[in-house]
Amino acid sequence: SAVISQKPSRDICQRGTSLTIQCQVDSQVTMMFWYRQQPGQSLTLIATANQGSEATYESGFVIDKFPISRPNLTFSTLTVSNMSPEDSSIYLCSVARPAGGGNGEQYFGPGTRLTVT
Amino acid sequence: GQQLNQSPQSMFIQEGEDVSMNCTSSSIFNTWLWYKQDPGEGPVLLIALYKAGELTSNGRLTAQFGITRKDSFLNISASIPSDVGIYFCAGARPYGGATNKLIFGTGTLLAVQP
Numbered sequence: 001s002a003v004i005s006q007k008p009s010r011d012i013c014q015r016g017t018s019l020t021i022q023c024q025v026d027s028q029v030t031m032m033f034w035y036r037q038q039p040g041q042s043l044t045l046i047a048t049a050n051q052g053s054e055a056t057y058e059s060g061f062v063i064d065k066f067p068i069s070r071p072n073l074t075f076s077t078l079t080v081s082n083m084s085p086e087d088s089s090i091y092l093c094s095v096a097r098p099a100g101g102g103n104g105e106q107y108f109g110p111g112t113r114l115t116v117t
Numbered sequence: 118g119q120q121l122n123q124s125p126q127s128m129f130i131q132e133g134e135d136v137s138m139n140c141t142s143s144s145i146f147n148t149w150l151w152y153k154q155d156p157g158e159g160p161v162l163l164i165a166l167y168k169a170g171e172l173t174s175n176g177r178l179t180a181q182f183g184i185t186r187k188d189s190f191l192n193i194s195a196s197i198p199s200d201v202g203i204y205f206c207a208g209a210r211p212y213g214g215a216t217n218k219l220i221f222g223t224g225t226l227l228a229v230q231p
Contacts, residue, residue: 004159033219042120042205043160043221092159096217103167104148104209104217108159 002027002095004109012115013083020079021112023093028073031096033106034066038089046091049076083116090114123206123222131230136193138204138225145186146208148217151178154203154224163204164191196229203227 003026013019023032032049046066047055055068069077080087090113094106123140130136140149148167152160164175166182166189173180179192189206206222 042224043219045218048218094159103165104219105150105162105165106207106219107162108152111157111159113157 002029002097002107004093004095004107006093006109006112008112009110010113010115012117015084015116017083018079018081019083019114020077021091021093021114023076023078023109025074025095029095029097030073032070032076033094033096034068034076034078035092035094035108036089037092037111043092046078049078049093080114083114085116088114088116119220121206121208121220121222123225125225126223127226127228129228129230130196132196132198134196136196136200136227137190138206139188139190140206140208140222141188142208142220143187144208144210146210146220147186148209149180149182149189150207150209150219151180151189151191152205152207154205156202160205193227196227198229198231201227201229 005024007022034046035043036046037043045058046061047057049055049068049070051070065081067079090111092108092111094108097105121140121142150165151163154160164180169186170184171182177194204225207219209217209219
């Protein structure tokens with residue numbers, strides 16, 4: 001597995017503002033992912049963070065709303081832009097193991113609990 | 118987005134009882150994974166299954182990859198209070214080259230009464 005940390009662990013934000021969530025991994029990984037978990041719900045993939053290129057977004061998620069950076073093989077950020085109460089969720093990053101992601105195993109960070117008022 | 122059908126939605130059992138939950142899909146997957154999520158934490162990988170028909174154990178946990186590649190089950194034997202949490206299945210399929218994309222199940226909430 002990998003040791004994955006996220007900052008902040010939680011935040012309360014006002015609508016219309018933006019929040020950037022950081023994800024740090026203790027070793028280099030090729031594939032990093034960002035998920036959203038709405039209250040009482042399962043996990044939904046937002047995008048795959050690609051090192052050195054633009055993120056790949058899933059249907060229903062757009063770069064203007066969820067810009068992602070991946071400056072190196074151990075770090076990624078997700079920004080939730082122009083927030084509304086509907087964005088209140090847990091945001092989770094994950095990494096694929098083995099490093100190339102071939103087997104499908106993913107390991108998750110502790111999550112960032114976001115509340116938008 | 119797409120989710121897998123997971124059942125039961127919740128279970129309330131006595132300590133020592135066995136638990137069984139399953140996950141079904143209309144599509145096939147290359148890998149089936151089972152995760153447990155505690156409150157305020159990210160999901161933790163419990164078991165990974167890579168071949169149709171594969172039966173794998175991890176302590177008191179046993180999981181199987183369905184022959185049709187469209188389903189999987191997880192059994193927990195002799196439950197204990199720390200088994201409390203939400204259990205998610207996830208199926209992985211190719212997604213651009215060697216990358217695998219995970220589709221998650223709807224989750225099973227397990228409560229264990231001492």
